[in-house]
Amino acid sequence: MFEKLKSGLSGLVNKITTTELKAENLRPILAEFKINLIENDVAVPVAERICEEMEKRLDGVQVKRLEDRKKIVRENLREILLETMLTNDKIDMLKAIEEKRRRGEPFVIVFVGINGTGKTTTIAKIANFLTRKGYSVVLACSDTYRAGSIEQLEEHAKRLGVKMVKHKYGADPAAVAYDTISHAKAHGINVVLIDTAGRIQTNRNLMN
Structure with missing residues (x-):
């Protein structure tokens, strides 16, 4: 996913660099880039904002050399991101x-x-950070569908010396989260970290 996104960013810079920086020239290039962002799981409002800002900042900019133009495009894109x-x-x-x-x-x-963006690894890092700060932590394995997800989180929990709450594969993820929070309340645990299956904010049913 990230390679495709990186390629899209490079392509945008190259295309804009070789065109006159006017709104009418930028719009078709930015429209194509917006589609690339959305196809790579960037939220639609975010993709729209990035493209709108690029047009606003680059429209009418006067540059003398090709290399200067490339630098300007890169710097503006970086700032917007x-x-x-x-x-x-x-x-x-x-x-x-x-x-x-x-x-x-x-x-x-x-x-x-x-999936594949490092949620479980991030949970382990944050759990380690919090335990070092003196807080008690419990992990919830609400990723009940991906093969190996329970074992992966369980391994982190053992290594960190923290409790993990799990159900069987295919169980209701919300039930796992509920049981983990109940466990934390009953045992005075400070922080609950909940791992979930792959989803983004547009997957309304999964998020709910």
């Missing part, structure tokens, strides 16, 4: 966990994303 991925609403996770702990409630994090 960073602005899109970063948010002004910063979350202090440790502060949020501490607030929940003071109320006697577990802090719950659900990990979502398409």
Whole structure:
């Protein structure tokens, strides 16, 4: 997936570099790029925002040399991607966990994303980080369909020395999450990390 996306980004830079930077020239190139983003699981509103910003920033820009133009396109694309991925609403996770702990409630994090993007590995890294900070953690294996998912998360749990709640393959993922949160409440565990099957925000039924 990432190779196709990387190829699409390079293609965009090359195409824009060889055209005059006017809105009417940019639109068909950006329309094609938007399709490439959506096909690579980028949310439609995000893809639209990236393309709209590119048109807005590049329309009418005057450059003298081809290399200068390529640099300008790359820099603008990089800035837009960073602005899109970063948010002004910063979350202090440790502060949020501490607030929940003071109320006697577990802090719950659900990990979502398409298969192969490193959700389970990220869960292990965050669990390790939190246990080193002195917080108790329990893992929920709500990825009940992918072969080997339970064993993979179980191996991380054993290595980290934390509890993992699991059901059988094919079980209701929501039931696993519910049981894990109930376990955390009953045993005073600070954080619940929930692993899920591959899905994105547009998979409404899976998300619900």
